[in-house]
Amino acid sequence: MTGASTRVVVVGAGLAGLIAARDVAASGAEVTVLEARDRVGGRMRGVPMSSGVVADGGAAYLGRQHTELLQLVDDHRLDLVSTGMSGESTFLIDDQRTTTASRVPPLDAVALGDLFDRLEDLVETVRPNAPWLTPDADRLDRLSAQRWLVDGIARPDAHTFFPLFLGEMMAADPAAISVLHMAFYLRSGGGLRYLNAFEGGAQQWRIDGGAHLLAEELAEQLGDRVHVNQPVAAIDQDHHGVVVRCVTDTAHRQSEFRADRVIVAVPPLLAQRIDFRPGLSTPRATTATGRGCAIKVHLGYRSPIWREGGLSGWSVSTSGPLLSTVDDSPSDESAGVLTGFVTGAAASAFSALSPAGQRDAALAHVARLFPQLPPPDTCSITDWITEKYSRGCYAALFGPGDWLRLGPTLTEPHGRIHWAGTETSLEYFGLMEGAIRSGRRAAAEVIDAADATTDSSKVLVR
Numbered sequence: 001m002t003g004a005s006t007r008v009v010v011v012g013a014g015l016a017g018l019i020a021a022r023d024v025a026a027s028g029a030e031v032t033v034l035e036a037r038d039r040v041g042g043r044m045r046g047v048p049m050s051s052g053v054v055a056d057g058g059a060a061y062l063g064r065q066h067t068e069l070l071q072l073v074d075d076h077r078l079d080l081v082s083t084g085m086s087g088e089s090t091f092l093i094d095d096q097r098t099t100t101a102s103r104v105p106p107l108d109a110v111a112l113g114d115l116f117d118r119l120e121d122l123v124e125t126v127r128p129n130a131p132w133l134t135p136d137a138d139r140l141d142r143l144s145a146q147r148w149l150v151d152g153i154a155r156p157d158a159h160t161f162f163p164l165f166l167g168e169m170m171a172a173d174p175a176a177i178s179v180l181h182m183a184f185y186l187r188s189g190g191g192l193r194y195l196n197a198f199e200g201g202a203q204q205w206r207i208d209g210g211a212h213l214l215a216e217e218l219a220e221q222l223g224d225r226v227h228v229n230q231p232v233a234a235i236d237q238d239h240h241g242v243v244v245r246c247v248t249d250t251a252h253r254q255s256e257f258r259a260d261r262v263i264v265a266v267p268p269l270l271a272q273r274i275d276f277r278p279g280l281s282t283p284r285a286t287t288a289t290g291r292g293c294a295i296k297v298h299l300g301y302r303s304p305i306w307r308e309g310g311l312s313g314w315s316v317s318t319s320g321p322l323l324s325t326v327d328d329s330p331s332d333e334s335a336g337v338l339t340g341f342v343t344g345a346a347a348s349a350f351s352a353l354s355p356a357g358q359r360d361a362a363l364a365h366v367a368r369l370f371p372q373l374p375p376p377d378t379c380s381i382t383d384w385i386t387e388k389y390s391r392g393c394y395a396a397l398f399g400p401g402d403w404l405r406l407g408p409t410l411t412e413p414h415g416r417i418h419w420a421g422t423e424t425s426l427e428y429f430g431l432m433e434g435a436i437r438s439g440r441r442a443a444a445e446v447i448d449a450a451d452a453t454t455d456s457s458k459v460l461v462r
């Protein structure tokens with residue numbers, strides 16, 4: 001247990017920050033959580049549908065390997081819902097609609113097999129606990145995933161499938177990420193096949209009622225230690241402690257919080273914007289660091305009516321906006337919820353449309369995918385590209401050169417400042433599981449540092 005006099009400020013009330021705060025508070029220290037938005041949860045967010053069902057506007061899926069997340073779900077007595085996948089898949093390949101029992105698009109099987117083999121070979125070479133030490137890391141970090149494809153793979157259908165795959169897995173445009181980042185991400189998430197799978201994979205379940213409930217439960221436990229509408233603009237430190245300064249967006253009012261240690265649990269592009277004094281010796285993000293691009297479209301129906309026609313609701317299209325759809329209906333079938341994913345380059349184009357234009361484009365697409373369905377009763381769109389306090393969804397994308405530049409100091413404290421957030425986790429980077437593991441690691445660092453200070457002051461007193 002740390003002394004009750006140790007004061008810790010946590011910046012960001014996403015899953016990483018809330019878990020860090022929970023662990024630090026449990027050690028007996030005094031914790032204050034500063035959150036820029038008017039809500040907690042960050043990239044986990046509930047979207048109320050008119051049926052009373054709440055859909056996941058941000059993070060949704062989890063699998064058996066996500067042990068910390070499963071423990072948290074259990075601790076808070078939340079339930080899991082299996083992702084609905086029984087029935088035929090629907091494909092819209094070059095505007096040709098087909099339905100089949102297979103989950104894999106009807107493209108050249110040899111091309112897809114070859115692409116997967118090469119990706120798996122690449123993923124195997126990555127050093128998961130130090131990607132920057134991977135053999136040939138220098139070259140792999142400089143090369144974009146797009147160049148890797150163009151240089152090494154000839155079959156046209158592999159070129160058709162690759163951006164869809166990276167869009168779905170990482171919300172990434174292949175031109176925006178390094179090969180090392182792609183390979184690391186796939187390795188860190190449990191491997192290509194696990195990450196890509198629903199049954200037995202990373203998309204096996206959702207949290208009943210929405211993943212954001214976890215953040216709300218954690219915040220409720222922390223009570224008045226959590227302060228919303230507090231965007232942190234500057235962090236000053238010296239030998240005596242840290243001063244964290246917030247500037248509110250609207251009234252330009254400033255507030256100050258003093259601490260012995262700070263945990264910064266915000267995405268790297270946002271950490272880079274904080275004014276640290278003294279300044280950081282290595283950046284948190286570079287000009288190559290990109291934003292993952294994801295927009296979710298939720299289509300609401302009276303029930304999952306596609307199931308009546310033997311369809312699973314799972315679809316893949318080779319052109320946007322809805323590159324894939326998933327059946328996210330509640331388990332009691334009291335409503336039908338089809339989630340459309342707009343990712344990668346398609347998301348940037350979609351985000352530029354007006355709200356009416358986005359809705360029209362989404363409804364036109366779903367009518368081509370499922371012509372037998374009536375128009376949905378509701379259509380809600382969660383556009384993460386324009387979210388000031390996320391800057392990258394599902395996660396930040398490490399561009400060419402980033403892993404060698406940022407990787408070795410990803411978790412290295414800057415004096416009294418410690419780092420959390422899913423992008424600081426080498427395990428399950430970019431996922432809720434990574435966020436939890438990062439929060440726990442940062443909390444343990446702070447608790448250890450406080451214990452070390454207490455021990456040395458005991459020695460001095462004697």
Ligand SMILES: Cc1cc2nc3c(=O)[nH]c(=O)nc-3n(C[C@H](O)[C@H](O)[C@H](O)COP(=O)(O)OP(=O)(O)OC[C@H]3O[C@@H](n4cnc5c(N)ncnc54)[C@H](O)[C@@H]3O)c2cc1C
Nearest residue numbers: 012014015016036042043059060061232393422430431432
């Ligand atoms: C559309 C979408 C789909 C996803 N799907 C999945 C999925 O199916 N499964 C999965 O495991 N993961 C998924 N993810 C990723 C998952 O949401 C994240 O990995 C996880 O929530 C990140 O948590 P975090 O605490 O690291 O960061 P965040 O959730 O981003 O939390 C950071 C917090 O810091 C706040 N903040 C930012 N700047 C400041 C500042 N200057 N001062 C104070 N506060 C600040 C933010 O408002 C935010 O609340 C998805 C994400 C999105 C957006």
